[in-house]
Amino acid sequence: MSGRVPRRAGGGRAPLHRVPRAGREDVLYRHQLLRVRGRSVAWVPPLLLLIGIMAIDFNSTGKFRIISWIVLVPGIAAAICGLWGTAAFAALALGAYVIGDQSWPHQYQNGLPDFILVAVGGVLAVLACAVRLRGERRMLHMRDIADTTRRTVLRPLPPGWGGLDHAAVYLASDVEARVGGDFYDVQPGPHGTRVLLGDVQGKGLGAVEAAAALLGAFREAGYHEASLITIAERLEIRMTRHREHTAALGRDDGERFATAVLLGFPEDCPDAVDVVVFGHEPPLVVGPAGVRTLPPGDGLPLGLADLTDEGPPPVHRVPVAPGETLLLTTDGVTEARNDDGAFYPLLVDVAGAVAADPGTADPRRLVALVRDDTLRHCGRRLADDATIFAVRRVTSGRPGRVRLPS
Known part of the structure; x- marks a missing residue:
């Protein structure tokens, strides 16, 4: 079976919500098979x-x-x-x-x-x-x-939220649980729109708790703070406080950490993006001209800052042309293996798709492509949760300023 997203008549890929999703058959799917034109057979x-x-x-x-x-x-x-x-x-x-x-x-x-x-x-x-x-x-x-928990952690994002075109897919390796330690969000504010994607070490409800704690800190700091460095510090402090709390409860998951990527879309520089990397795979910039990798950064994962005296990782301002999309994934994508043990070649796959059809750089089509090809590569057997998130500025205008409440 081809890993590409099916095309509609007249060109273009099928909408993301219409592409078959991964996972085992459940009761709803079986019931759908036993219905014809809405009537049970x-x-x-x-x-x-x-x-x-x-x-x-x-x-x-x-x-x-x-x-x-x-x-x-x-x-x-x-x-x-x-x-x-x-x-x-x-x-x-x-x-x-x-x-x-x-x-x-x-x-x-x-x-x-x-x-x-x-x-x-x-x-x-x-x-x-x-x-x-x-x-x-x-x-x-x-x-x-589980769906309610997932919507609480990974809240639905309105179209064009914060002046950004975006698309995301979360694939839980535990199909029954349907929720894990991957997290992402978009937070518009008076200082521009910020984006966070990360992956908490480990699995289970402890990882979900840590992800929820980091997202809560990001949603507040991402709105109020003018500096991306300050947001990074807030995230580090929140992760440390969460670890101290779980350790005080006597739980054995108090040594968690989280890799993450923090993006800032400054309003005064519409052709650039600020990037802070916390031990995570750097984003890919995907556009009609090709694919390139952003600087990897040298920051430690969130929760491990006490291992060094260097402070928060630096902010890199990277030029991003209009129409270019930033592709962020967790290691469930890059570490997906096939039967021969080979990792999914994300960069090669995306570059080949864009070369064949520059329109693949659209966030929805890009996320659908990576999702389907990842599942095809690993035979739909994910070893870890996988999140695919694509975002770019709305090409019709600049992100709208969000006013502080009076």
């Missing part, structure tokens, strides 16, 4: 099975009776139908057994033992269906909780 397979068993039994010899196989009908219904549908098929199977068996001469009838088998099978199928539906409801509830 889950009753069709067990009904066809019942009719087939009746037809074969009617046309077989007395020495080859398969009417007792009708016990499979409520079993199939229990797997795909609702509770009342399963109960209906259990009753229908029992009635069909009686009719089918009684249509044969006495010496060929299966009689009471198989009647009891079909009856018990129907009851067990109804009970199994009830257990299945309860489990599905629980799973959907837990997924709603």
Whole structure:
């Protein structure tokens, strides 16, 4: 299967939300497969099975009776139908057994033992269906909780937020959890728009807590502080305070740190971006003219500043031409491996796509490309959470100034 995003008629790639997402089949996807034009067709397979068993039994010899196989009908219904549908098929199977068996001469009838088998099978199928539906409801509830947690940490970003075109995809390596330690946000303010993307070391709820703490600090400092260095210091202090708090609670995850990239889009310099790198992979600048890598920076990950006396990492101002997109990813992308153990060649892949179609530099198309090619490369088996975030200035004008509340 091709890793490229499917094209629409007339050119251009399909919208990001219409491209098939990664992950295992869940209950909603199965239910979609059992619907035609909005109507459920889950009753069709067990009904066809019942009719087939009746037809074969009617046309077989007395020495080859398969009417007792009708016990499979409520079993199939229990797997795909609702509770009342399963109960209906259990009753229908029992009635069909009686009719089918009684249509044969006495010496060929299966009689009471198989009647009891079909009856018990129907009851067990109804009970199994009830257990299945309860489990599905629980799973959907837990997924709603995970989605709410994810929206709390990774809040939805309005189109053109802060004067930036942006697109993002988050892929959790734990499909059931659907949330992890990757984080990103865009914060407009009176001093320009700031962008933060990072990856907390480790997994689980502890990583989510650390990500939420850093995002909270960024949203406040990114709005109020004029200097990107000050924002970097605030993030470092917040990570240190979070580690001290978890250590005081006696938890064993108090040694967490986070790699991150902090971007600033200054209003007084629309053709440049300020970059601070905290031990993270530097962003790629993707444009019609090609792809280049921003300076890697020499900053330590957030939470490890006490290992050096050098202070916060420096701010690099990098020229960015109109129409160029900054592509930021976490290591779930760059460390995705194929069956041969080779890492996903992000730079080579993006450069080849842009050379073939310069329009790939659009944030939505770029994120969709990297997402699909990453999943293709690793066979949809991510070893770590993967976040892909692309952002560029709105080409129709400069970012709007956000006023301080009076």
